[in-house]
Amino acid sequence: MEIRRLQNHAICPPAGTMVRGMFVAILLLFAGRASAGDLKLWYAQPAQDWMAEALPIGNGRVGGMLFGGLDSEHVQFNEDTLWTGDENDTGAYQDFGDLFIDLSHQGATDYRRELDLSDAVHSVSYELNGVHYRREAFCSFPDQVLVIHLTANKPGRQSGLVRRVDAHKGQLTIDKNLISFKGALTNGLMYEAEAMVVSQGGTLHAESGGVRFENADVVTVLLDAGTSYLPQSDKKWRGEDPHRRLVRQLDAAARKSFDVLKANHLGDYQHLFSRVELNLGSSDPAVASLPTDKRMAAYTAGGADPELEALFFQMGRYLLIGSSRIGSLPANLQGIWNNSNSPPWRCDYHADVNVQMNYWPADLTNLSECFEPLFDWVDSGRAVHRRQTAAQFHTRGWTTRGENGVYGGSTWEWVPAASAWLCQDLWDHYSYTHDRKYLQKLYPVLKEVCEFWEDRLKPLPDGTLVAPMDFSPEHGPVEDGVSFVQQLVYDLFTNYLDASTALNLDSEHRQKIAILRARLLAPKIGKWGQLQEWMVDRDDPNDKHRHVSHMIALYPGHQISPLTTPQLADAAKVSLNARGDESTGWAMAWRINLWARLLDGDHCYRLLRNQLRLVKDEGTNYEAGGGTYSNLLDAHPPFQIDGNFGAAAGIAEMLVQSQTGEVQLLPALPGAWPAGSVKGLRARGGFEVDIAWHDGKLAVATIRSALGGTCHLRYGQTEASIQVPAGGSCRVNARLSD
Ligand code: FUC
Numbered sequence: 118m119e120i121r122r123l124q125n126h127a128i129c130p131p132a133g134t135m136v137r138g139m140f141v142a143i144l145l146l147f148a149g150r151a152s153a154g155d156l157k158l159w160y161a162q163p164a165q166d167w168m169a170e171a172l173p174i175g176n177g178r179v180g181g182m183l184f185g186g187l188d189s190e191h192v193q194f195n196e197d198t199l200w201t202g203d204e205n206d207t208g209a210y211q212d213f214g215d216l217f218i219d220l221s222h223q224g225a226t227d228y229r230r231e232l233d234l235s236d237a238v239h240s241v242s243y244e245l246n247g248v249h250y251r252r253e254a255f256c257s258f259p260d261q262v263l264v265i266h267l268t269a270n271k272p273g274r275q276s277g278l279v280r281r282v283d284a285h286k287g288q289l290t291i292d293k294n295l296i297s298f299k300g301a302l303t304n305g306l307m308y309e310a311e312a313m314v315v316s317q318g319g320t321l322h323a324e325s326g327g328v329r330f331e332n333a334d335v336v337t338v339l340l341d342a343g344t345s346y347l348p349q350s351d352k353k354w355r356g357e358d359p360h361r362r363l364v365r366q367l368d369a370a371a372r373k374s375f376d377v378l379k380a381n382h383l384g385d386y387q388h389l390f391s392r393v394e395l396n397l398g399s400s401d402p403a404v405a406s407l408p409t410d411k412r413m414a415a416y417t418a419g420g421a422d423p424e425l426e427a428l429f430f431q432m433g434r435y436l437l438i439g440s441s442r443i444g445s446l447p448a449n450l451q452g453i454w455n456n457s458n459s460p461p462w463r464c465d466y467h468a469d470v471n472v473q474m475n476y477w478p479a480d481l482t483n484l485s486e487c488f489e490p491l492f493d494w495v496d497s498g499r500a501v502h503r504r505q506t507a508a509q510f511h512t513r514g515w516t517t518r519g520e521n522g523v524y525g526g527s528t529w530e531w532v533p534a535a536s537a538w539l540c541q542d543l544w545d546h547y548s549y550t551h552d553r554k555y556l557q558k559l560y561p562v563l564k565e566v567c568e569f570w571e572d573r574l575k576p577l578p579d580g581t582l583v584a585p586m587d588f589s590p591e592h593g594p595v596e597d598g599v600s601f602v603q604q605l606v607y608d609l610f611t612n613y614l615d616a617s618t619a620l621n622l623d624s625e626h627r628q629k630i631a632i633l634r635a636r637l638l639a640p641k642i643g644k645w646g647q648l649q650e651w652m653v654d655r656d657d658p659n660d661k662h663r664h665v666s667h668m669i670a671l672y673p674g675h676q677i678s679p680l681t682t683p684q685l686a687d688a689a690k691v692s693l694n695a696r697g698d699e700s701t702g703w704a705m706a707w708r709i710n711l712w713a714r715l716l717d718g719d720h721c722y723r724l725l726r727n728q729l730r731l732v733k734d735e736g737t738n739y740e741a742g743g744g745t746y747s748n749l750l751d752a753h754p755p756f757q758i759d760g761n762f763g764a765a766a767g768i769a770e771m772l773v774q775s776q777t778g779e780v781q782l783l784p785a786l787p788g789a790w791p792a793g794s795v796k797g798l799r800a801r802g803g804f805e806v807d808i809a810w811h812d813g814k815l816a817v818a819t820i821r822s823a824l825g826g827t828c829h830l831r832y833g834q835t836e837a838s839i840q841v842p843a844g845g846s847c848r849v850n851a852r853l854s855d
Pocket residue numbers: 450462467469471591663701703753757
């Protein structure tokens with residue numbers, strides 16, 4: 118459907134030459150005054166519990182969960198490719214092992230453990246016997262090592278033992294300052310981890326349990342891990358023994374000083390992280406200065422804390438940078454952090470919402486680079502999926518089952534719409550970046566998933582096309598015309614039409630797909646005014662199921678919107694209200710996004726508060742209500758990272774949307790955030806948006822574009838079309854004029 122006629126047209130002069138009204142400067146000054154708070158999680162005691170208290174660091178490939186102990190620092194660590202399974206079985210993501218630095222520093226005072234999201238450095242500090250000790254840890258992407266650095270304000274005070282535990286009981290070697298272990302999983306995957314201890318002053322020697330340092334001034338531990346995994350089915354998913362690569366990376370890192378390693382890490386991390394700043398208003402300083410666990414308890418008791426909400430948003434971005442970098446596997450159910458060899462749901466890639474949700478914030482929150490692993494993973498599994506799909510469905514193209522691993526193997530139920538849903542994320546990356554090289558890689562993927570549906574769709578007697586025999590995740594009967602499948606096929610065909618037009622390819626096939634799309638069974642409104650989950654009008658108004666798959670057309674899809682299809686949007690509202698606001702972590706996060714698309718900021722906010730409430734680790738009681746652990750990790754329960762990512766996307770979606778061919782400013786601003794600002798969110802079409810608001814109203818917005826182009830803006834009922842020069846920017850006020 119077409120968007121309404123634009124009422125206001127403005128052409129911006131190139132950046133720098135634009136005359137800016139005085140009011141803009143004044144309002145900007147005003148909006149800038151509210152403090153965004155610091156971006157630290159901190160605690161007055163060491164972590165006891167992996168899931169709810171330890172703090173994650175990661176470089177996309179290697180990850181660590183740190184406990185910050187006094188008797189011993191404990192780093193449970195992972196490497197993203199350590200997977201069991203094969204082409205027939207999903208397998209499970211594995212724990213790699215533990216690193217301990219035994220220090221015997223019990224009885225310390227002034228203890229503080231902290232994770233600073235602005236520099237991705239974990240630190241621990243305390244006083245003991247008149248000495249101030251400090252530990253810093255980070256996981257470097259440029260140097261590919263996890264670094265732990267121990268210092269004290271007096272010389273010769275560092276004594277302890279570094280030791281390692283292999284989660285698979287491989288062969289352990291201790292040689293001078295190096296502790297390694299290696300082995301192979303039952304599927305033949307070789308793995309190895311190396312830790313090097315470097316000290317200044319004092320002595321260092323190997324002993325049977327590990328590497329001991331005595332009376333040192335400074336100690337640095339470098340950790341790396343790897344496997345022989347190769348993301349290529351034609352090479353049987355195996356590459357070289359990781360040993361040489363690990364030694365090379367570790368030696369190169371060891372030749373650099375700690376300051377250089379840290380500077381490299383900061384340069385890389387902050388280049389990504391600092392693109393987005395979010396200020397949702399100031400918290401009471403007495404609340405904001407509480408340790409994070411106490412602060413969350415106060416929030417859960419009903420207190421206001423907009424800086425905590427902004428911190429939760431940035432935590433989502435932090436976790437994506439930590440678990441999904443160029444060359445890594447995509448973020449799995451727990452990102453890369455997992456301490457079990459039989460983790461919940463295999464810690465896999467669930468393709469009936471979870472892996473897709475992981476990437477909802479990627480482009481929107483200006484982390485396009487972090488998106489790339491998703492494409493690579495989809496691409497690497499296609500050959501296997503094609504074979505399995507042909508055997509199961511006798512069609513061209515491919516799809517997959519609900520549970521997926523890293524060798525193309527999948528288990529559990531078939532989810533025929535899974536590949537179309539993955540394609541939605543893949544297309545979205547293009548719609549934000551307009552990267553044509555990427556589009557050329559993506560095109561064949563979209564096309565072959567279209568072919569799957571060309572072969573699979575079935576005509577009803579009146580010629581309407583339905584997806585046959587499918588189910589709505591994860592409930593209801595198996596039957597024809599399930600809404601979420603219809604909506605995803607509509608979305609896939611729409612994206613394919615745009616892709617083939619943009620590349621000027623396959624015009625005949627495009628026409629065919631356009632005809633099929635027009636024949637698809639469309640979303641239906643049922644007897645109690647609800648959006649139907651099935652072709653048959655059987656929705657139960659008391660159904661509180663966590664999945665809200667039949668609303669994919671509203672979010673993350675674009676087929677339903679209050680602006681273009683108001684009746685369907687109203688029906689979605691009826692259904693969503695019936696489903697309720699209490700659910701698992703990811704399911705509440707999805708609801709935030711859905712209510713944002715329904716332009717109801719206060720409802721989004723209610724859900725955000727539900728999701729951010731503090732919960733304890735109660736193990737794998739899957740059915741207990743969701744929430745957030747004191748380390749800001751999402752609780753399905755147990756820990757599941759999709760909720761973190763979904764919530765970060767939802768908060769952004771409350772402030773900027775770009776789903777109907779226009780960029781909407783503050784579409785779902787809640788009453789709880791009367792003044793604030795955001796910098797650097799992305800909008801489809803290659804735009805970047807900064808907004809400041811005051812008294813619940815837009816004060817000023819800046820639209821930037823590397824590519825340049827027309828940007829259709831909407832704020833409330835006001836619309837405008839502006840020309841943003843390539844590499845330049847435009848500023849508008851609440852009337853959308855400059
Ligand atoms: C889907 C969801 C569950 C859980 C699992 C990993 O099956 O229905 O709630 O998130 O994925």
